[in-house]
Amino acid sequence: MRIVLVEGDITEQRVDAIVNAANSSLLGGGGVDGAIHRRGGPAILNECRRLRAARYGRGLPTGQAVATTAGDLPARWVIHTVGPVWSATEDRSPLLRDCYANSLRVATELGAATVAFPLISAGIYGWPVEDAVAQALSVLDAADPAGVTEARLVLYGRSAFEAAQRLRPGPPSRPGPGIS
Template sequence: MDTVLIEGDITAQRVDAIVNAANSSLLGGGGVDGAIHRRGGPAILAECRALRASRYGRGLPTGQAVATTAGELPARWVVHTVGPVFSPREDRSALLRDCYANSLRIADELGAARVAFPLISAGIYGWPVEDAVTQALTVLHAATPAHVVEARVVLFGADTYATAVRVAAGLS
């Protein structure tokens, strides 16, 4: 599987599955989550409400992933995952890696060939960008999915992209 870094808007990615850095309610929010719900339209929210009414009455647990339609996005599916809030006192990096691994597994089970990931937890959840990139690339570089041939990490903003490129070069 190829892993590529792209600067841009995740909602504009023409892929099979877009990963959403969701909150546990699955009902939309700010940042990536809000952008995906706004651009994808009401079909995504309708499926998220159905998931809350059935399997996830208490919300989607941190590190887990679940798929819905992509609505009006240029993709077939949205894979929602809940990243951990960063804590300087508690190592939650395993939960962050679980977000990538579980999202990739769900996308692969759906038969997705191309998947776009945001930098999970690096926004309002406060995860330091350098470490968020390291956690993402550690999982994606080690993965051997059956169907996914490309994982895109879509980075919002030139500074975040430049940091990701620097971190990726150091991991090579």
């Protein structure tokens, strides 16, 4: 699986599946979650409501992942995962890594070849950017999901992109919107 760093907006990625850093309610929120729901339109929210009614009455547990349609997004599916809130006193990094691993598992089940990930938990959940990048790359580098040929780590803002580039040696990654 090829890993590509992209500076840009996850809602603009032309991939099979976009990963949503969702809140446990699955009903939209701020940050990445709000942007995906706004750009994707009501079809995503309608499927999320059905998931809440059928399987996740108490919400999607942290670290787990589930898929819906992508609605009006330039993707086929949205894979929703709930990242942990950063804690200076408790190591929640296994839960953060579970978000990436479980999202890749769902992508494989869907038959997705290309997947775009945001930097999960690094926004309002307060995870330090460099460690969030390190956690994401540790999973993506070790993964060998059947059928997934490209994983994009979509970083919002120049500072997050530069942090990821410092942690990812090798050929240069793509700045800009990253639309293929």
